Amino acid sequence: MNPDLSNASWFKSSYSNNGGECVEVSASFPGAVPVRDSKDPEGPALVFPASAWRAFVAGVQAGEFGTV
Secondary structure, three states: OOOOOOOOOEEEOOOOOOOOOOEEEEOOOOOEEEEEEOOOOOOOEEEEEHHHHHHHHHHHHOOOOOOO
C-alpha cells in the first residue's frame, strides 16, 4: 500500500496536548490509515490497513498496552 499522501487531510488526537509529542492520522483513504509524526509533517508516514488500525485503537481503548 503506497497511496499519494500529498492531498491527505490530517488530524491529531484530542489527547495530543502532551507537549507536542503527537501523531497525526488521515481518514482520506478508504481501506488505509496513514500515520505521521506531527513534528515532521514533511517526513515519512506509515500506512496501515484500516483493519489493523481499528485493532490497534481497540487495544489502546481496552488498556492492552498499559497506561502512559
